[in-house]
Each structure stands twice: as C-alpha cells, then as structure tokens.
Amino acid sequence: MTDTATSGGIGRASAFLASGTIVSRILGFIKLIVLAGIIGQFGASANTFAIANQLPNTVYVIVAGGILTAVLVPQIVRASLHTDGGTGYINKLLTLALLVLAVATIAATLLVPFITGIIGVNLPPDQLKLAIAFAYWCVPQMFFYGLYTLLGEVLNARRSFGPFTWVPVLNNVVAIAGLLVFAALYGADPNGFRSAGEFTAAMIAVLAGSATLGVIAQAVVLFYFWHRIGLRYRPDFRFRGVGLGAAGKMAGWTFGMLLLTTTAGIIETQVVTLAGDKASVAVLATAWLIFMLPHSVITVSVATAYFTRMSEHASLGKLALVRTDASSAIRGTALLIMLATMVIAVCAYPFARVFVAPFDQVQGIGNVIIAFILGLVPFCVLFVVQRTFYALGDTRTPFFFTLFQVVILIAGVLGCSFLPDEWIAVGIALVITISGVLQAGLAAMLLRRRLGGIDGRRITRSLVTYLAAAVLPVILGLTLLFLLGGTAEGGFAVLNRVTAIVSMIIIGTVMAASYLGMLLVMRSAELSAFLTPLRARLRR
Incomplete structure (x- = not known):
C-alpha cells in the first residue's frame, strides 16, 4: 500500500470518527444546556448530581484511556494473526474483562455511602445524603461504560471505526428525553435555588435513572454492529494458554494509573466543594467538557485511527513507522487544536453565557474554562504519546509519568484550598493545566528514548509555526470580544443565549480565517497536506 493510500485511509477513518463525535458532542452540549436550565450550574442540586454522575464517568475515562484501550487494541491486533482471526482470544478476553467489570460495579454500588462520603466530605449533611441517593442510580453506569468500551475497541481493532463514536448519540437522546420528563413533572430551577431536602425519591429516580438508561442503550446497541461485521460473542472461561498473562501484566500497570488518577480526582472534588455556592463541582465538570470538545472531535478521532496502525507496525517491529505515525498524529492534530484553544479562550465568557444567565456565574464558569483551555495542546500531545506507548505494549512507562503528574497535581490542588472561594475552581483548573504540561514534556522525552527519536525538530518547528x-487571530478575537461587550455585564455577547452564540460565530469565523491565512502565508506543510485532498475532492 502506498503512503498516499495509507494517509487517505487514515484521513477517511478520522473524518468518519470526527463526524460521529461532532454530532454526539453537539447533542451532549444540548443535554448540558437542558440540565443547566433544569437544575442550574451552582447550588445543591447541580453539585450533588455532578458528584454522583462523575463517579462512573471518571472511571470510564480512566478505563477507556487506560486498561481497555492499552490492552485490547494491541492484543487483538496481535491475536488477529491466529488461525481463527482472533475470535477465540476476543471471547476469552471479553469474558474476563466483563467479570472484572461486574465485580467492580457491584462492589462500588455496595460501597456508595463510603465512597461518596469520602468525595463529598465537605458537603453539608443534607447534600451528602442527596449525593448518595443519586450515586446509587449512577454507579451502575460503570459496567455499561466498560461494556461500551470493550465492544467499541474490538470494532476499532477490526477497523470498524464508526459505531464507537456514533452510538453516544443514542445516549444523549435518551438522557435529554429524561431531563425533559423531569422538567415537565417537577419544574425547572435554572438558578439552583432548590434545596437538597426538596428532592423526593421519584425525582431522584427520574433524573439519575434516565442518565443511566442512556448509558445502557449506548452499550447494548453495539452488539448489533458486532453481528454486522461477523463477530459473535460466546462466553469462554478457559483463560489459560492464549497469552492472557501478557494482557494481565499490561493491565496491572494501567490499574495502578487508575488508582493514581482516581485519588487525584477525589482530592480535587474534596477541595472544590469548599467553594460552597461559588463555582464548584458542576462548574468544574462543565468547563472540563468544553475543554474536551475539540480534543474529542479532533485528537481522539485522528489518534484512534492511527492507534490501530501503530499497533500493527509495532507488532511487526517496524519502529521507524511507529515514529512516523506518532509525528504525523501530533502535527496534524496540533494544527487544529491550536485554533480551538485560542477561539475557546477568547470566547470563554460568551460560551459560559450559553449555560447560565447571572453575570457573576458567567465569570465563574468563563474563568475556569480559560484556566483549563491553556493546556489543551499539551494534553493532546500527551494523548498521542500515551497511545504510542500502548501500541508498543508498554503500560509501565505511562504509569510513571502519570505518577509524576499526580504528585504535582495533588500538591497544587491542596494549595488551592487556601484561595478565596470564588477562585478555588480556577486554581484547580490551572494546576491541572500546569501539571499536564509538565507530564507531556516528560512523556515525550521518554518516548524519544524508547524509539530513538520522535521527529522532535519537525514537531517543534510545526508547533512554533502554529x-x-x-x-x-488572538488580537483580532480580543478586539471583537471587547467591541461586542463580552467582558461587561449587559454587553451584547453575554446578553442572552442567542447573542452569545452569534458572537462566538462571528469571533470564531474571523479568528479561523486569519489563522488559516497566516499558515498559508507561512507555507505550513501540515496545512498543505490537510488541504490537498480537499482541493482534489472539490475539483472532482
């Protein structure tokens, strides 16, 4: 296969992945807007539900980015060389993984009061009681998030990339329907005035139960796509003799990463709840979702398509091609991620206005968004580097550079407890950014040592160019933001949801045009590579 054909395959796969992610993320933000309109972003309702719903989400992010992704794709790619195409191995690996997930989910459900009590140690008693009630409904999502990741990663390894990114659309549709039912039955509380004691068992069931129902639908529907590509899952408990020992060893290090990251997440939540009715758990979660939007659409889509190819090259010992893949993935994603970073940073206040109305709340969310978004480019570089290690079958090294980051993060987050209440969430977001930048630098150095180079000069030159x-574009964007009144109460850009969206479109369009124009003037090789297939398609 020629390089052009291979690049075209990666491009098509990435574009298809991105399209599914874009639709899913749009619906995800609609869900977040609806949620903010029903229970607010500040106050008891928003924070207790965020704590409960964050438990399975946190585990999912770690597991999807760690144990399952690190182990499944490389192992399945290698197993595909077996005479049965890896079917027997997949059944054994899934059976074992599902057993572990089931045991972990049951244990977590039984320990809900204990776990939530640790995380919400600074909550008032009535809010802690509500958080525990929400958590009983939300924690079972762990199993179905894991099932979704297991089934989806097998599809990715078999080069069926679409379902993994498209089925979350179903999750969001179900969750939005549940929120609308809640609003119809119990009314909306956009400013967060509803106290914890006002929630009944039925209200808790509708709000948290519909969120869990969406996750269940998202996971179960993937079995249909398995059948589409000829896969059949049959439980197989004969775990010996198929190389699961190697998978277990890899999973051991990533389980260590899970413990590290979970510990850091618990401390973050404990500290941010000190903010009380200021920007707290729900605001931090919303700002993080905004931070993750371009990462999910761009980086994950590109890196997922590259990851399968890197695993194939690594299994054949072609380290030079692994190095080329990693370099291409970093340079290609960073080009667009740089644009996303500056646009979101400039539009942080209008973006926040989409979710909340009071200007002090707009400032609260906007400041956290800015603190997070400054670390977006290093975060995306880290994502590619980490998956390159996974493709090489190395989960030990990611454990150590994650340990490095967690130590810095915990120290910084604890220091944020001394900040004024309105700045605690901002401080935590900034600490996450700084520790992530340092982690990305260390991870890149370790990968360079492992591969004998990572095309560092070319990557650095591209990043400096971007x-x-x-x-x-930043100068133009800030000028437009001030002219549109985006930093003053009552200004057009923060007047209401419609004017905020219009302002973001205007600012984003001008910044994107000027950024791409500057790259054309500077003759960016990555932009040329991005535009060449587009021009060819337009000519056809």
Missing part, C-alpha cells in the same frame, strides 16, 4: 500564526 503559535506564531495564532498571534494575529
């Missing part, structure tokens, strides 16, 4: 090209 940064230089961003200067003019």
Whole structure:
C-alpha cells in the first residue's frame, strides 16, 4: 500500500470518527444546556448530581484511556494473526474483562455511602445524603461504560471505526428525553435555588435513572454492529494458554494509573466543594467538557485511527513507522487544536453565557474554562504519546509519568484550598493545566528514548509555526470580544443565549480565517497536506 493510500485511509477513518463525535458532542452540549436550565450550574442540586454522575464517568475515562484501550487494541491486533482471526482470544478476553467489570460495579454500588462520603466530605449533611441517593442510580453506569468500551475497541481493532463514536448519540437522546420528563413533572430551577431536602425519591429516580438508561442503550446497541461485521460473542472461561498473562501484566500497570488518577480526582472534588455556592463541582465538570470538545472531535478521532496502525507496525517491529505515525498524529492534530484553544479562550465568557444567565456565574464558569483551555495542546500531545506507548505494549512507562503528574497535581490542588472561594475552581483548573504540561514534556522525552527519536525538530518547528500564526487571530478575537461587550455585564455577547452564540460565530469565523491565512502565508506543510485532498475532492 502506498503512503498516499495509507494517509487517505487514515484521513477517511478520522473524518468518519470526527463526524460521529461532532454530532454526539453537539447533542451532549444540548443535554448540558437542558440540565443547566433544569437544575442550574451552582447550588445543591447541580453539585450533588455532578458528584454522583462523575463517579462512573471518571472511571470510564480512566478505563477507556487506560486498561481497555492499552490492552485490547494491541492484543487483538496481535491475536488477529491466529488461525481463527482472533475470535477465540476476543471471547476469552471479553469474558474476563466483563467479570472484572461486574465485580467492580457491584462492589462500588455496595460501597456508595463510603465512597461518596469520602468525595463529598465537605458537603453539608443534607447534600451528602442527596449525593448518595443519586450515586446509587449512577454507579451502575460503570459496567455499561466498560461494556461500551470493550465492544467499541474490538470494532476499532477490526477497523470498524464508526459505531464507537456514533452510538453516544443514542445516549444523549435518551438522557435529554429524561431531563425533559423531569422538567415537565417537577419544574425547572435554572438558578439552583432548590434545596437538597426538596428532592423526593421519584425525582431522584427520574433524573439519575434516565442518565443511566442512556448509558445502557449506548452499550447494548453495539452488539448489533458486532453481528454486522461477523463477530459473535460466546462466553469462554478457559483463560489459560492464549497469552492472557501478557494482557494481565499490561493491565496491572494501567490499574495502578487508575488508582493514581482516581485519588487525584477525589482530592480535587474534596477541595472544590469548599467553594460552597461559588463555582464548584458542576462548574468544574462543565468547563472540563468544553475543554474536551475539540480534543474529542479532533485528537481522539485522528489518534484512534492511527492507534490501530501503530499497533500493527509495532507488532511487526517496524519502529521507524511507529515514529512516523506518532509525528504525523501530533502535527496534524496540533494544527487544529491550536485554533480551538485560542477561539475557546477568547470566547470563554460568551460560551459560559450559553449555560447560565447571572453575570457573576458567567465569570465563574468563563474563568475556569480559560484556566483549563491553556493546556489543551499539551494534553493532546500527551494523548498521542500515551497511545504510542500502548501500541508498543508498554503500560509501565505511562504509569510513571502519570505518577509524576499526580504528585504535582495533588500538591497544587491542596494549595488551592487556601484561595478565596470564588477562585478555588480556577486554581484547580490551572494546576491541572500546569501539571499536564509538565507530564507531556516528560512523556515525550521518554518516548524519544524508547524509539530513538520522535521527529522532535519537525514537531517543534510545526508547533512554533502554529503559535506564531495564532498571534494575529488572538488580537483580532480580543478586539471583537471587547467591541461586542463580552467582558461587561449587559454587553451584547453575554446578553442572552442567542447573542452569545452569534458572537462566538462571528469571533470564531474571523479568528479561523486569519489563522488559516497566516499558515498559508507561512507555507505550513501540515496545512498543505490537510488541504490537498480537499482541493482534489472539490475539483472532482
């Protein structure tokens, strides 16, 4: 296969993945807007539900990015060389993984009061009681998030990339329907005035139960796509003799990463709840979702398509091709991630206005968004580097650079407890950004040592080019933001939801045009590679 054909395959796969992620994320933000309109972003309702719903989500992010992704794709790619195409191995691995997930989910459900009590140690008693009630409904999501990731990663390894990113659309549709039912039955509380004691058992069941129902639908529907590509799952408890020992060893290190990251997450939540009725758990979660939007659409889509190819090259010992894949993935994603970073940073206040109305709440969310978004480019570089290690079958090294990050993070987050209440969430977001930048630097150095180079000069030159090209767009964007009143109460850009969206479109369009124009003037090779197939398609 030629390089052009291979690049075209990666491009098509990435585009299909991105399209599913875009639709899913749009619906995800609609769900978040509906949720904010029903229970608010500040106050008892928002924070207790965020704590409960965050438990399975946190585990999912770690598991999807760690144990399952790190182990499944490389192992399945290698197993595909077996005479049965890896079917027997997949059944054994899934059976074992599902057993572990089931045991972990049952244990977590039984320990809900204990776990939630630790996380919400600074909550008032009535709010802690509500958080526990929500958690009983939300924690079972762990199993179905894991099932979704297991089934989806097998599909990715078999180069069926679409379902994994498209089925979350179903999750969001179900969850939005549940929220609308809640609003119809019990009314909306956009400013968060409803106290914890006002929630009944039925209200808790509708709000948290519909969220869990969406996750169940998202996971179960993937069995249909398994059948589409000829896969059949048959439980197989004969775990010996198929190389599961190697998978177990890899999973051991990533389980260590899970413990590290979970510990850091618990401490973050404990500290941010000190903010009381200021920007707290729900605000931090919303800002993180905004931070993750471009990462999910761009980086994950590109890296997922590259990851299968890197695993194939690594299994054949072609480290030079692994190095080329990693370099291409980093440079290609960073080009667009730099644009997303500056646009979201400039539009942080209008973005926040989409979710809340009071200007002090807009400032609260907007400041956290800015603190998070500054670390987006390093975060995406780290994502590619981490998956390169996974493709090489190395989960030990990611454990150590994650340990490095967690130590810095915990120290910084504990220091944030001394900040004024309105700045605690901002401080935590900034600590996450700084620790992530340092982690990405260390991870890149370790990968360079492992591969004998990572095309560092070319990557650095590209990143410097993107940064230089961003200067003019940032100046233009800030100028437009001030002219549209985006930093003052009552200004057009923060007047209401419609004017906020219009302002973001205007600012984003001008910044994108000037950024791409600057890259064309600077003759960016990555932009040319991005535009060449687009031009060819337009000519056809």
